[in-house]
Amino acid sequence: MDSAPPTASPRHQAALAFIFVTVMLDMLAFGIIIPVLPHLIVDLIGGSIAKAAVWTSAFGTVYMLMQFVFSPVQGTLSDRYGRRSVILISSFGLGVDFLVMALTPTLWLLFVGRAVSGICAASFSTSNAYIADIVPKERRAAAFGMMGAAFAVGFIIGPALGGFLGHIGLRLPFWVAAVLSLINFCYGFFVLPESLPPEQRTRHFNWRHANPFGALVLLRRYPQVFAFAAVVFLINLAQFSLNSTYVLYTDYRYGWGPQAVGFTLGLVGLCSGVVQAVLVRQLMPRLGERRLIMIGLSLCVLGYLLFGLASVGWVFLLGIPFLCLGGLSGPPAQALMTQQVDPHEQGRLQGALTSLASLAGIFGPAVFANLFALFISDHAPMHLPGISFVLAALLLVGAAILASYAIRHVQPVQAATASEHPSMPAHGELSPVADVIAHEHHPHDQPESSP
Template identity: 55%
Template sequence: MSPAPRTATVVFIFITVVLDVLALGVVIPVLPKLIEAFMGGNTARAAEINGLFSTAWALMQFVFSPLLGALSDRFGRRPVILISCLGLGLDYLLMALAPTLWWLFVGRVISGITAASFSTAGAYIADVTPQDKRAGAFGMIGAAWGLGFVVGPAVGGLLGGIDPRLPFWVAGALALANFGYGFFVLPESLPRERRSPRFSWQRANPLGALTLLRSHRELFGLAGVNALYWFAHYALPSTFVLYTGHRYGWNAQTVGLTLAAVGICNVIVQAGLVRRVVPAIGERNALLLGLAAGVAGFTVYGLAPTGFWFWAGLPVFAAMGFFGPALQALMTRHVSPQEQGQLQGANSSMSALVGLLAPGTFSLVFAASIDPAVGWHLPGAAMLLAAAVTLVALVLGARVTRRETA
């Protein structure tokens, strides 16, 4: 593929991911609060239910990410992305109308299924980008996530102050707009001659997809580092809103603006720095730099006595953005074009498998840390646990990538 079409297709998928993440970001500041409202204002109980919601979402990702990845290897990336965008838009509308907590739960389950298309977006990038440019391209996708979180949570926080259900309506409209955009302008990235010759349920099921990671020694080690990274990362979606509300008294607007600041920092790293820093220091060093920043950032979050000190940790934690592009660039080198979708699906399944345990773990740790009946008051315990897990990932990553470099 020539440079011009390759640049154009990266822009297309960038915009597609931005719109999807905008829809996701809009509901982040209000979903835990809506659960809390259904629970009669019981924050500790809402934290447990929010963890259950996150676990269900991760279970759907675990089951459906390899399925969508295998389908995209066989039938192309474009139809998988479009169908998922359409389903996501309709699901947000369902959540906007949810009359009970159970209906909200059903909507969250469907969201986990349709959001599994993000792994297909990763395969799309691998299709159209040469190996030596992939870290920068994956950085741009990470920047798309950050850009979505610049606007999405801020808008969600402001809209949530008007009506907690209004962000769901806006998210649905954004996701449906994304479907319309992709239908008319998103080209196919995987030519028929490069597709998998047949669809195999053996490759499409979660366990079958994970065997791909075991087939290459380097992939298996990197997958372990990635699993630890994702385990720690779940501390934020599982506890952030309730943690900052409990410790700093933040409302939906403050949470939304803070998440927007997180997005700005992320865009600076992923769009502005990854393309320059990774070629200069190498993928291995970029991966380790990202994990070291995660250890420092989580530690600041967990120990910050005031909201000001929490905000001071945002640029530190943002450097964790070097990890993902470096990891993806290393992993995609070890599979063929016909396996890129399976690889991305396996990665998503791995993170989702971890997500079956992590959200509940962090939610229970946070609930116990603020529960008077337990007797110990350490609101930042979940963040400190995430820092410890990331430190283990850093040590393992140094060992695995030393072998990788050799």
């Protein structure tokens, strides 16, 4: 339903500004703790990096499991009770949760805190539904572009700030994250209006719509996008080698502490931003969608191999630009998929891709972190600390083979169809290393949650 009020009114401008700030501050809050969370786990379990890797995988798995389960639940709740209450409760919950994690003396309470973070952070889909409520259809692409910009700003600043704060004290980033989330709640409480009028809300909470597996059914109806969906799944699965091992791997192999990790993640964000803001737009008209997909995947394979096989830190750093250039494959793949799906099901397509990313996040951390722990242990079949990144490279070789098949069988469409559906970033597609920071955050246009 697109009869939204004009975005020019001061009230709606303030609401859009709040949503922008919400995404940016939430990304900043989560980015701040990423460089220090694995080190805090090491402290709480007594100093073993191998054991910490296993626990880190469990933390990542429970986070993504909560995201997978509660993203559709929060979307359905916002359809029933309105967007404002869901967003504000989530912001407040994040603030309190970060406070608990800053104070906890035990590993199990930190684990519970991470699970609660996954539940509260599921409100990103509600923020997108809010935009769909108040922004006219012809302006939504630009509005969601601003959300992507907010995501990028938080991603670049967060880990660098977290590394700096973590160098002072491992728990200090949690205190700062809590303050940011609570400031965000207070700001929204006084500024954010409700976007969904009572007459446009659903009358009952529908558990069928809250089913996280429901969106995946869509892919069965469109065989021409099924291979592309498998490519998306493999890309996301490979990215969790970074989420689950980056901090501990660089500590184990190169002796990098929170500050060095934070600065390198900031470099990752900067490179990813250049790729997305400049290179994709410049290269798409010259190379075309199909070539750009294959080039991006090939460069990403090279980046993962450099990560996994680098014996010194400067060689590892050389892999960052190649890994970020892998983001060239995301937008054209997304564009080809949107061209194959009916206009009224674009939102469900995005939901299906989000569900695939969440599934990858449930299994990926356990696989990669446990492999890392095994290959640095005394029982390792061979000493290969970078085994997770080598496996990620092999997964992307498989993704490239599937993409080559999908490209050959993609259905031709009229040019107008493609222009009607601007490509929006699916989780993990645009920036292969963005999920090092927030493997659960993905600003998406999800019109199925809008009136």
